[in-house]
Amino acid sequence: MDEQTTEQAQQNPQTYPEQLSDVLLVMDKEKKKIQAVTGVDENGNLKTVDANKKNQSQFMRVDKSGDLFSNFFSNFWRQLKDPTRFSFFKVAAPEAVETAKEMQKQVDAPTKEGEAVMAKHEVKEPKEQQQENKKDMETTQETLAKPETSQATAPANDNRFKAEDIDWKTLNDLGLSRERLEKAGVMDTLLKGYKTNILMPISVNFGTAVIRSEARLGLQSDANGNTVLAIHGVRKEPNLNTAFFGHEFSKEDRENLLASGNMGRVVDLTNPKTGEKIPSIISIDKLTNEVIALRTEWIKIPDEIKGVKLNEEQKQTLLEGKPLYLEGMISKKDEAFAANVQYNADKRYVEFLFDRSNNNKQSQNQQTTAQGQSQDVPRTFRGKELTDQQYNKFKEGQTVYVDGLIDKKGEKYQGYITLNKETGKAAFSFTNPDKLKDKIQPAEANKTQVAVNSEGKTNEATKHINEPLKPKQQAPDNKKQQQQEDAPKAPAKSRGRKI
Incomplete structure (x- = not known):
């Protein structure tokens, strides 16, 4: 029985042999009712009917084959908007109605015998989801067991870890040499005991294949006191459908x-x-x-935020994790503004929660957190991550030289960026607008490359070259390109009408 047959059976259950199929039953934990599954709508909501003989033709039937059912249920689980609200059971199609009645009795009046019936037929969440949950739990367990140094409160010269205690061989195998970490400006961040504030590329070489990914990095002490690397990988979306250390996330x-x-x-x-x-x-x-x-x-609330002294009631609101609306705060331009503030468990400080739909331009352009730290200033420019040193200069309004930018045809170029404080975005220039003392080769020569490769413009001297222009290129730079440029062009076809 293949996947196509399973899909056809779900569309037309009556054509699928009952002896080769199972039915998916479900218990809604909120309604405490056993029903039969009929499908999932476009919004991810579960579709069900009462598990009786009258509705048998509507029951979703699934292949009995173990592998096919595992694949089906993994896809089915991912489609659901709120999977942890339900418990699922797989039963043989001819027995579905009677088994549903037994299960409903167990829900209404639990017994050991009924519990055994439920356990026999229950379908657990997919293994890949369990593994992801386990990783999240292991990571957070470290947070619950011991404090993690906060970037907002850590003493400037107080390192929790020593560079010589790091297993550099393991890090090198991941493409994370000491030189690379220092160049990215995250070495001090790690030694102080908190996570990198940028994503770092990591790679694992299996000989026949190389897996590349991005992650935030941190250092931790294991049970034996050794310094180990903690890798916080990027997830497609936060997992809010599974219990988190005993807490079930509500809709709110x-x-x-x-x-x-x-x-x-x-x-x-x-x-x-x-x-x-x-x-x-x-x-x-x-x-x-x-x-x-x-x-x-471990929450530390400041006595004052942007010139506004907090009273005990306001501090308590923030300690409880709630948002707090503050008026009369003073920006760096000595202008009053108002905003919601809230303590962030990941950042370990009070942050601003500006309403981006608000037309208050001053609120939208505010670029600091409630404790004076950089918040909305972008850390990346055209896909290039700024180092800590570049970022610090950039957010202060200084011009920053950025190398290694990639145009749309894969060629490298470089230039200068400056923060536009009115828009909160980076302004780009091929030449240094401040004419600072930087002696780096000027990027003026890249103008032609980027104009042709990324902006679709034409350069007269290279307009017949089929290859992407390289940095500083403004004319054919090899024999092949010169031949392309000198080749006679076919005359344009006449648009005249045939007689």
Whole structure:
């Protein structure tokens, strides 16, 4: 029985032999009712009917084959908007109605016998989802077990780790040499004990294949006191459909996390090793989509935010993870502004939550967090990550030289960027607009390359060359290109009408 047959059976259940098929039953944890699954609508909502003989023709039938069912259920699970709200059961099609009745009795009045029936037929969440959940739990367990140094509060010269204690052989195997980390400006960040504030490329060479990815990096101490690398990989989306250290995300929790990155309340999380209940706030790492928790006892609220002294009630609001609206704050331009602020569990500081739909230009252009740290200034330009040194100069309004930019045809070029404080975006120039003392080769020569390769413009001296122009190229640079340029061109076809 192949996948195509399974798909046809779902579209027309009556044509699928019952002895070769199973039916998917479901228990809605909120409604406490056993029903039969009929499908999933375009919005990811589960479609069901009562599990009775009258509705048998509508039941979703699935292949009995183990591998085919595993593939089907993995795809089915991913389509659902809220999969953890349901428990699923696979039963033989001829027995579906009677089994559903037994299960409903168990839901209404639990017994050991009924529990065994439910366990026999229950379908667990897909293995790949379980593995991803396990990684998230292992990462956050470190946060619950011990404090992680905050970039906002760490002493300037107080390093938690020593460079000589790092297993450089392992890091080199991932393409992360000490020189590369220092060049990217993240070495001090790691030694102080907090995650890199940029994504770093990593690669694993299996001999016959190389896997490349991006991740935030951190250092941790293992059970033996050794310094080990923590890799925080990028996820497609935050996993909010599975219990997180005992906490089930409500609809409001998910909406808050997806909208602002912060859940907005304190919840008790359970340390799986000790069973300890830990009051915590939860946020989303916006670079990796990882779910991050922070003990409330480690939250540090400042006495003052942008000239506004906080009273005890306001501090308590922030300690509880809630957003707080503040008026009368003073920007760097000595202008008053207002905004919502909220403590972020990942960043470990109070951040601004500006309403981007608001027409208040001053609020939109504010570029610092509530504790004076850079917030919305972009860290990347045309796909190129700025180093910490470049970024610090850039956010202060200085002109920064950027090399290694790639045009649309894959050729490298370079130039200068400056922060436009009115728009919050980078202004680009091929020449240094400030005419600073930089003695780096001027990028003026790249103008032709970028104009032709990326902007679709024509350069008279190279207009017949079929290959992308290289940096500084303004004319044919080899025999082949010269022949392309000198080759006679076919006359244009006449548009005259045949007689």
